[in-house]
Amino acid sequence: MTVEVQDTSRPYTSSDNPNHERRWLVLCIVALAQLTVVLDATIVSIALPQAQATLGISDGDRHWAVTAYALAFGALLLLGGRIADFWGRKRSFMVGMVGFAVASAVGGLAQNGLQLFAARAGQGVFAALLAPAALAILTTTFREGAERARAFAVYGAISGGGAAVGLLLGGFLTQYVDWRWCLLVNIPVALFALAVTAPIVRESKAHGDTRYDVPGTILVAIGLGGLVFGFTQAEKHGWASTETISFIVVGLLALAAFVVVEQRSSHPLLPLYVPWDRNRAPGLVGSMMVGAALIGGTLYLTFYLQIVLGMSPFVSGAASLPLTAAITVAAGIAAQLMTRVGPKVPMTIGPVVAALGLILLTRIDVGSSYVAAVLPGLIVLGLGLGLVLVPAQNIALVGVEDHDAGAASALVNATMQIGGALGTALFTTIYVSAKSSFAGTNPDAHPFAVEVAGYTDVFLWAAALLAVVCPIVLALVRARKADMPAEGAVGMH
Structure with a gap:
């Protein structure tokens, strides 16, 4: 935009x-x-x-x-x-x-x-x-x-x-x-x-200039769609199957073509200097990983609360609220930290804290207590995600020209949604594979135990994805507190 x-x-x-x-x-x-x-x-x-x-x-x-x-x-x-x-x-x-x-x-x-x-x-x-x-x-x-x-x-x-x-x-x-x-x-x-x-x-x-970048739009849709379908095919046919590899290759080639088109376009859908800046790139990666963990990973928490713990839909919704509350509290803390020490500190700490929260959620079992096994992980996860969200969005506008500020902000929101889509597809493959493996080695296991084996594998992989953000931030981010937008960025979608 x-x-x-x-x-x-x-x-x-x-x-x-x-x-x-x-x-x-x-x-x-x-x-x-x-x-x-x-x-x-x-x-x-x-x-x-x-x-x-x-x-x-x-x-x-x-x-x-x-x-x-x-x-x-x-x-x-x-x-x-x-x-x-x-x-x-x-x-x-x-x-x-x-x-x-x-x-x-x-x-x-x-x-x-x-x-x-x-x-x-x-x-x-x-x-x-x-x-x-x-x-x-x-x-x-x-x-x-x-x-x-x-x-x-x-x-x-x-x-x-x-x-x-x-x-x-x-x-x-x-x-x-x-x-x-x-x-x-x-x-x-x-x-x-x-x-x-x-x-x-x-x-x-x-x-x-009000021309649209139709080729860029088509290529990015094919690219992302190919990756998502590739991840879902892995669940059905395996990662080495022709179906899986074909979709993933098509997706990657389409995204590569998108980059070429954007480089040559006089009216690009996405000016490439926006994502390729050393400060903005970690923010975009962080936004994508947060989307994967928040949209994809926590979906399986809903299944655990309703299917395994037997909570009603309304109670399970209320039981998920501590995550949102923790995100809100941490976002306020991150906003204060940015004005004092810059964006690098919260963006480095946040992924580690969020990953720890997901690791805590891997302790769940068929007979676990919500208060003992779920609530601590939810709170820690929310605190970590909140620390990442605010600086990731604000750093996206550092050094952006005025006429591209909307595109930069929209890109952060888009990467979060895309991370959620890719993460959900990937986690579904992980979930099904983990269930199959556990059932194969434990043929007499309770059906709920098989489900929990799938959920915990998802949480573990989501933690690994979040942990990747930390070294990227440490290596690339150079923005200081004085570089942050005076009025801050808008909220995420």
Whole structure:
């Protein structure tokens, strides 16, 4: 997503902003849209065990309910930002909201797994248009001063707290209404948002070069899709199979071609200097690993709480809240640390702490106590993730030119979603393989013990992925506290 560069030859006045008079109403609308997008990542995770039973989805395929959304969202987020800027932010916002509602209706009425997965992919496609359009409206409505800081504080709080809302709402709807309402609930929300957006928000768009990088968009979608499908084929056919290797090779070749296209394009989807900077690269890697651990790894915690410990959907959602609370607390600590010692310290400590939390979760067993075996790991994991999230997002804007600031911020959000998609696919393969291996060596084991063997392997691999971030940060990051953006970055999707 691009951000319009203000004309600095004259002072900015409120007359330059068509939404200035209704800016606080606009903030409420944007916050509602952001909440919808964020909570949809977790609300379905809580409902997934029930949806799996109803629709007859296999253990190897159920991850697509999460992967399809994250992959489509992450792969198309940069393009969605360009469309919002060039086509019109209000128009893109409304189309994105309509499409999101339609996809939610299809998912809520799904009669089989394939329909649910297709609907989730549709949600991701329209979320990739809706989320950057909402952010662009906010960016152009609040342009400077204390009001801008307050507006982005609200936006960031929604981004962080939306996951918790999704956990509780998903648990409540699944237990007391029906799991389908975890998707159908988006319809009345969308209708309300459209009804208030039409008369309140005024249209705005970027000017100048408004060409789209279609080849780049196609290549990055093929590349990421190839990697995800390759990881899922490994679960069915093995890592050395022709199917697995073919998809992974196609994905890598498409991503290599994407780099070549972006180098030669006069209007690239992603200016390559953004990800290749020595400071930003660790932030992007950190964001991807956090996405893998948060979206992919914790999905199996939901299964453990509901399937093995027998918690109801609502109770399991509440039991996951300490993770969100710990992330929120650590994010505040990280923000303070950045102003005192710079981003390197929290970005180095955070992955180690988060990995330790996941290692603590490997202690779970069939008869484990939530308080003794799960809660400590959740809190430590959340503290570590919070320490990484804030500096990773802020460091993404270090040294970025004004007209690419939106693309840089969108890239961090995209890498988190992509990390979640790739991580979920990879962890599914690990989970199925670990179950098969454990069952083979322990033929008389209780079925729940087989499940736990799969979960603990996932947590261990997620910890290993997070630990990789630490040496990368130590080797590459040179940014200091003075280099951090004065107003901070926006919240993550």
